Amino acid sequence: MKSNTVILHTAALAIMPLQLMFSVFLLLRGHDEPGGGFIGGLVAASAFVLYAFAFGAEATRKLLRVHPKDLLAAGLLFGLASTIPALLSGQAMLTAHWWELPLPGDSYLKLSTVLVFDIGVYLAVLGTLMTFVIGLMEVEG
Amino acid sequence: MMLTALYITIAMVTLAALLNVYRLIKGPDAPDRILALDTLYINAIALIILLGITLKTRMYLESALLIAVMGFVGTVAMAKYLKRGSVIE
Amino acid sequence: MLDRLRFPHPWLSLTLFVMWQFLSDGISGGSIVLGLILAWIIPLMTQGFWPDPPTLLKAWKTPAYLLRVLWDIVVASVDVARLILSPREPRPMFICYTLELKDPLAISILASTISLTPGTVSADVSDDNTLLLIHALDAEDEQEVIDTIRNRYEKPLLEMFQ
Amino acid sequence: MSTFAEYAISAMLIIGGVFTLIGAIGLARLPDFYTRLHGPTKATTVGVGAIVISSVIYFSTLGRGIGIEEILITAFLFMTAPISANFLAKAAMHLEVRTSEKTRGQTWDQ
CATH class of the missing domain: 3.30.70 (Alpha-Beta Plaits)
Structure with missing residues (x-):
């Protein structure tokens, strides 16, 4: 490995889980408070970028497991899927639909097409940024 | 009394930010400028928290956390660029 | 699949889980389910890169x-x-x-x-x-x-x- | 809000402001890069820490509970400040930034 990166290694390993959790938090609270898919995707991308600083391009690719372009495509598919319930019930495209799943402990898991759309944005942003970063790595060789 | 303390603190942090801008412009070297930027974003976090206290809302704390996350990655990226001439090896 | 259902870093998982309960404004069924999922997935993603498990003996x-x-x-x-x-x-x-x-x-x-x-x-x-x-x-x-x-x-x- | 809480919040705010300002004065006044590194890593981090504490006290007296965000911000700043300082010092050593004449000892670059 490159000259001493002990401190960066430890830092990346300690900070990355926090960043990933924060990104999921931002994604999920996006419907009725500030936050949402875009900023959540940015934070997730920053976690992976920090990882790339510490461990290099190959390790980041391995960590992602899929090619970032596939993430981007999956995000777009999620966005498309969020339009289907409205179309099936004969309303205007992208009309929001809500379902509530009862859970033990007297609480509900709120699912909605808005959330599906937000997950799509999240994946698309993450995929785009990681495509940039990995593309730049390949240019530099 | 708390309000007075709040305004004095806001004035002090703003002054601190101005001093950082002075260092940012004067340099003399690239690491100095990055250090000034790093301190500037920490001051921005302080200002956002103070704004939240003034407006009695916790809505802005997420943005402060966001600046902390992104600012750190930015500082590391710039320092790595100076050291290697490239950000990712 | 089942052999993947383990927690390679129990302390990290525990920290993440507790932190998630605080983040999601109080403990509820939904926050426990999501907290468990996050506490499982995130350490699993990064486990290969931890140096030999830090042995905090004391x-x-x-x-x-x-x-x-x-x-x-x-x-x-x-x-x-x-x-x-x-x-x-x-x-x-x-x-x-x-x-x-x-x-x-x-x-x-x-x-x-x-x-x-x-x-x-x-x-x-x-x-x-x-x-x-x-x-x-x-x-x-x-x-x-x-x-x-x-x-x-x-x-x-x-x-x-x- | 009780008077005691109000005094505590005011004191914490002023302490935070003073430390932030001193960190910035150090950044503007000290002679070379390596000495300037000391201001932001210590004084500014502690300053923001004090301001965060006052925010925690304030919102808990308003009855909105203790938020994890403040704790996360503090933990994050205390974790990242030394790492940024370390990286900037490495970059400065690589670029062979001028040190003040009084500096003893040698830098190294690898």
Whole structure:
């Protein structure tokens, strides 16, 4: 490995889980408070970028497991899927639909097409940024 | 009394930010400028928290956390660029 | 699939789970389910890259160390503040410090501690993890700084990581 | 809000402001890069820490509970400040930034 990166290694390993959790938090609270898919995707991308600083391009690719372009495509598919319930019930495209799943402990898991759309944005942003970063790595060789 | 303390603190942090801008412009070297930027974003976090206290809302704390996350990655990226001439090896 | 359902880093998982309960405004069925999922997936993603699991043999010594560091951080800031405000020129010095610690995590903790405590910033770790370059803002004597660090921070860390 | 809480919040705010300002004065006034590194890593981090504590006290007296965000911000700043300082010092050593004449000891670059 490159000259001493002990401190960066430890830092990346300690900070990355926090960043990933924060990104999921931002994604999920996006419907009725500030936050949402875009900023959540940015934070997730920053976690992976920090990882790339510490461990290099190959390790980041391995960590992602899929090619970032596939993430981007999956995000777009999620966005498309969020339009289907409205179309099936004969309303205007992208009309929001809500379902509530009862859970033990007297609480509900709120699912909605808005959330599906937000997950799509999240994946698309993450995929785009990681495509940039990995593309730049390949240019530099 | 708390309000007075709040305004004095806001004035002090703003002054601190101005001093950082002075260092940012004067340099003399690239690491100095990055250090000034790093301190500037920490001051921005302080200002956002103070704004939240003034407006009695916790809505802005997420943005402060966001600046902390992104600012750190930015500082590391710039320092790595100076050291290697490239950000990712 | 089932053999993947394990927690490679129980402490990390526990921290993530507890933190998620706080983040999602109180404990509810939904937050517990999501917290468990996150506490499972995130450590699993990064597990291959942790160095040999840090063996915190004496975990109960951590709070004492943290409190000491926290107190020293406050003292350090007052020291630095006084120096910045006094008209006297500081006497900076670069110091080479020989590490006794071997564990990478322990070295990182020591370096961070040094950066946050009185008058010193750790500037670099040598390639073979045996030397630490320290910049002292206002040092009288090289040996004095080395002794302080050795007794105050490295000894407790040595006891914690073996 | 009780008077005691109000005094505590005011004191914490002023302490935070003073430390932040001193960190910035150090950044503007000290002679070379390595000495300037000391201001932001210590004084500014502690300053923001004090301001965060006052925010925690304030919102808990308003009855909105203790938020994890403040704790996360503090933990994050205390974790990242030394690492940024370390990286900037490495970059400065690589670029062979001028040190003030009074500096004793040698830098190294690898």
